[in-house]
Structure formats: structure tokens, C-alpha cells
Amino acid sequence: MQPFIDADEIWNYLKGVKADKQRVRDVISASLDKKRLSLEETAVLINAEDPELIEEIREAARLLKEKVYGERIVLFAPLYVGDLCKNNCLYCGFRSSNKQVKRITLSRQELIAETKALTEQGHKRLILVYGEHPKYSAGFIAETARIVYDVKHKNGEIRRVNINAAPFDIQGFRTIKDAGIGTYQIFQETYHEPTYRKVHLGGIKRNYEWRLTALDRAQEAGIDDTGIGALLGLYDWRFEVLGLVRHVNHFEAVYNVGPHTISFPRIQNALSLNIGKDYLVTDNEFVRLVSILRLAVPYAGMILTAREPSHVRDQVMRFGVSQIDGGTNIELGGYSKGKHDKKCLDKVQFPINDTRPLHEIMGELINSGYIPSFCTACYRLGRTGEHFMSFSVPGFIKRYCTPNALLTLAEYLEDYANTDTKKAGYELIDKKLQAMTHEQEVSGLKKKIEQIKTGDRDLYF
Ligand code: SAM
Ligand code: SF4
Numbered sequence: 001m002q003p004f005i006d007a008d009e010i011w012n013y014l015k016g017v018k019a020d021k022q023r024v025r026d027v028i029s030a031s032l033d034k035k036r037l038s039l040e041e042t043a044v045l046i047n048a049e050d051p052e053l054i055e056e057i058r059e060a061a062r063l064l065k066e067k068v069y070g071e072r073i074v075l076f077a078p079l080y081v082g083d084l085c086k087n088n089c090l091y092c093g094f095r096s097s098n099k100q101v102k103r104i105t106l107s108r109q110e111l112i113a114e115t116k117a118l119t120e121q122g123h124k125r126l127i128l129v130y131g132e133h134p135k136y137s138a139g140f141i142a143e144t145a146r147i148v149y150d151v152k153h154k155n156g157e158i159r160r161v162n163i164n165a166a167p168f169d170i171q172g173f174r175t176i177k178d179a180g181i182g183t184y185q186i187f188q189e190t191y192h193e194p195t196y197r198k199v200h201l202g203g204i205k206r207n208y209e210w211r212l213t214a215l216d217r218a219q220e221a222g223i224d225d226t227g228i229g230a231l232l233g234l235y236d237w238r239f240e241v242l243g244l245v246r247h248v249n250h251f252e253a254v255y256n257v258g259p260h261t262i263s264f265p266r267i268q269n270a271l272s273l274n275i276g277k278d279y280l281v282t283d284n285e286f287v288r289l290v291s292i293l294r295l296a297v298p299y300a301g302m303i304l305t306a307r308e309p310s311h312v313r314d315q316v317m318r319f320g321v322s323q324i325d326g327g328t329n330i331e332l333g334g335y336s337k338g339k340h341d342k343k344c345l346d347k348v349q350f351p352i353n354d355t356r357p358l359h360e361i362m363g364e365l366i367n368s369g370y371i372p373s374f375c376t377a378c379y380r381l382g383r384t385g386e387h388f389m390s391f392s393v394p395g396f397i398k399r400y401c402t403p404n405a406l407l408t409l410a411e412y413l414e415d416y417a418n419t420d421t422k423k424a425g426y427e428l429i430d431k432k433l434q435a436m437t438h439e440q441e442v443s444g445l446k447k448k449i450e451q452i453k454t455g456d457r458d459l460y461f
Contacts, residue, residue: 004250005191005212010242013043024048028060031295034068034391036252042245042296046238054288061291061319064298068390070397072405073370074301074323075358076125076162077118080332081106081144083349085131087203089189091231091267091275093349094131096202104332105135108147115148117335119156121327121358122416124374124408127162127185129330132205138172141165142179149180155415155457159376162227166204167214173221182379183260185227186214190234191243199234199275219255224384226251227303229263232281237289240264245296260387261301261323262293268307268350287316294320299391306354313354314368327358362412363421366428373405374412377460398436403445404460406432410452 017040027041037045045057082105085094093101106114118126128144130136145161162183163176176184190196193208200206215226228247230240244262252258266281267273281289294302304313304321306328313324329335330348356364365372377400378386390396406429413425429449436442448459 003209003212005193005243005246007192007239010039010191010239010246013039013242014046014238017043017047019044019047019049019053021050021053024053024056028056028295031298032060032064032067034064034298036248036258036298037245037296039242039245039249042242042292045292045295046241057295058287058291058319061294064294065318065320065322068298068397069322070402071370072322072373072401073317073365074125074373074375075123075326075361076127076323077121077123077325077328077358078129078164078305078330079114079118079126079148079335080129080330080349081111082133082136083131083332084133084135085203086134087132087205088201089205090199090201091234091273106332110333110336111144111147112151113336114333115151115158116153116156117338119151119153119158122156122362122374122412123327123358124158124376125160125162125182126158127164127183130165132166132203136165138168138175142176145176145179145181155411159458160379164227167211168217170217170221173218173223177221177223181223182376183225183227184215184218184223185229185261185263186211187229187231187263187265188212188243188247189231190240191230191246192235192239195235215251215259216254219251224255224257225260225379227261227263228259229265229303231265231267232286232289233267233275233279235279237279237281237285241289241292241296244293248297248300257385257388258297259300261303262297263303263305264290264293265305265307268352283312286312287319290316290321291319299387301387306352307350309353310356324361326356326361328352328354359416359418359421362417363424366421366424369428371402371405371428371432372409372412373401374408375401375404375460377404399441400461402432403441406445407448407452407459410449411457414452
């Protein structure tokens, strides 16, 4: 395969493209027409330095988010399965040279206990996370996904298992696909090859191309639901944003389907890991780059994790984020222990900054007018490419996404919410029902909500 990241091409755009007022406004309006931006157009937004234009970009991202995703925010939780790792990634607590970390792989019973603890919070969507190690073969990953799916606990169950693990060959990806996974997520970390080589000191992950082409092999294996990402702080964020957009172009051109999600984690604990300060991304730059990504790839889900503190999450969410994790605990076996040990740096990959329990996040989302969603309907009904569908089929969100978000919210309110959240949640549902215009749809939705109140579960359109 021809390498699809060309550093010179990216730098030529970053150095050569002018960002005068009219041009920036033209690009913004193309994006508001839900057009995926080219590299050149994205570079226009990146190169806009005038505070007035930066503000216009943020405002446009907010508008586009409203237009495409409405007030829905999808919730999930990461579940770390094992931290054995043969790679030596300078930025990661699980790197092979770190002899302080305790290496743990959850047993079947421990994995079941973790899953039960997560269902007791109300979760329906998980992402399973693994180090890269021969023990974590494709067969092992498929088996752990099946174990999680098989857990039925009170009214709880996990309905969508996403994966964040090492790249495999095509056969390996097929094995994992057969377990019925949702998204396969792999971050390139940095699209800048010399930097990539500098920070990946050992193991298979040192091979930049094997990593870069990983999700192509996933596609060949039939996994068309993929998540890409860049770890911010390793290299210039402007370069990484164009790298991500180039990766999106590549998928669209070759497979006719873009990535389902884009992630943009900022490195945690970078200074104590000797990453250096040169490329650390400030809060302002972070909001700016999230807004630019929102406008550049309007259909992709954008994920913001508990690496960020709650005040940053609350702010950035407005500018295009569609998925967040809640009640996160990344200590291996941490969910069943029930408490978050912030100081356990010998047990985690990196420290997290938002340790609010899920019920607190749910209450805050509802009170801020968001509709928290645990919906998994499209992928279970085989409506794959749901992000494209919700984006391109007129009325899709109105007909499916919003009603299904409200149904999963009603389930949550019945099974897990405290009195205040339940009251506020049903008020929100009533408000949304009143705002709906199509009579038949409203009555169908009301009927299903009544069914949920009397004990039915897992209802969707
Ligand atoms: N071993 C798998 C891999 O490398 O793809 C799983 C990766 S890891 C468990 C998930 C992601 O966490 C990595 O891809 C990286 O982007 C991110 N990560 C690693 N160290 C980090 C740190 N110090 N701060 C923030 N994110 C980090
Ligand atoms: Fe291992 Fe992944 Fe951490 Fe690298 S980022 S050391 S591959 S767990």
C-alpha cells in the first residue's frame, strides 16, 4: 500500500495556505452545509490566528454539533482487561521498561465482576482496553468480548463492546469481528514519522507503517466501524489535525466509509514521563483544535475522555464532542473495588482527571439540557455506517437517534437514578416529547416509555 501520510504535503499546506477573513468564512459555510473539508480547507481554519476568526470557528462548531447531533451525548466506560505490554512507548505507564507497574490480566471471574459493577452503574457500552502482548491474541480478545456480552445482571447488560487493542493481521481482525464487536479503535499517536520513531522505543509498535495501515486490515477483515486518534503533546497539533483528516480522506477514498470516531487524548503526566513541553497543547488550543476537527469531518463521532478535568470537558463538549466516558476507573479490577484511588500510579496507564461517578455526570448532563444516551440500536439492527446514515439521511436523527436516546434514558431513570435525577430526567423527556411534531412518532415513543416503566427493557426503533 502506498503510504498515505506525506509530511511534506502536510507542511506545504500549513506553511502555504492563507487564512484571510473571506476564505475562513467560506470554509466555515461549506462545513455548515455538512461538507467534509479538504486538507487545504482544514489548513485555512488551522492558520486562522485572528481572535475574531477563532471565535467564529468555535461558534460554527457549536452550531454544527447542534445541527448534526442535537443535544445527545453518548456515554460509555473503558474497561482495562490487561496491562502486559511488550512495547516501550515513552508516554505510557504500561511501557515494558516500567518495572514499577504491577502487571495484571483479569481472569474470567474478575472480568465478569468488573462487567457486573459497570452494569450496576447503568452502563450499556464499554470499550475493552489491552496492552500489546502475545497473551492478548485475537482469540483472547474475542473471548473476553464474548464473556462481557454474556453477563446478564439484574436489569443490566452490556450491549456494545468496542475494542482498543494492538493491530492484528487480517485473519486476527476476522476472529475479533466474529465476537460481534462494535468499533475497533487504534490511535496512530503521532502522524509525524520521525517523532513516532523517537517515542516508540521497542516492540512491534515501533513499526510506523504496521500501525498506520492497521485499520485498513480491519476493513479488509470486514470491520467497517473504526476509530482513529492522535495523542496530543508528542508533535505539533496542527500537523496531527491534518494527519487525522488525511487518514479520513484515505478511508473514504478506499472503503467509501470514514472512521466512526475520532479521539484526541492529551498526554497526561507528560513532564514526569520526560516527554518535554514543546508540543503540549494548552486549553485554548485544545478547544480550537476540537472545533476545527468538528468542522473538518462533520459526520464523525468525537470522543472526549476522563483524561480531561470536568471543567474542560464541560467546555469542550459544546464544540463538537458526541461521546464521553463516565464513572471511569482505569485501575485493573478497579470497578469492582468500588472506589477510585487517585494515587495508584503504579497500577494505571496514566492518571485521569475526571473521577465523577456516572450518576453525578448523568445529573449534570440532564440539568444542562443534554440528552444522555446509551443507545446501541443501529449496530444491533445492522444499520452499520450509522454515523453516515444519521448524517446523510434527512430526518434520521429525529426518527431514530433522539427517540432511542430518550428510551435508554428512561431505562436509566427507572433502574439507576436517584429521586432528583429521575424527576429531572422525566421532565427533560416530557419537554422533548412536547417539541416533537409527528403525532404517530410521539405516540409510538410514549407507548414504549410506558412499557419501560412497567418493566420492559431494551426497546428501540
Ligand atoms: N496497547 C494498545 C495500543 O497501544 O494501541 C492500547 C493503547 S492504550 C491502552 C490507549 C491509548 O492511550 C493509547 O493509544 C494512547 O494514545 C493513550 N495513552 C497512552 N499513554 C497516555 C498518557 N500518558 N496520557 C494520555 N493518553 C495516553
Ligand atoms: Fe503498550 Fe499501548 Fe502503552 Fe504502548 S500505549 S506501552 S502499546 S499499552
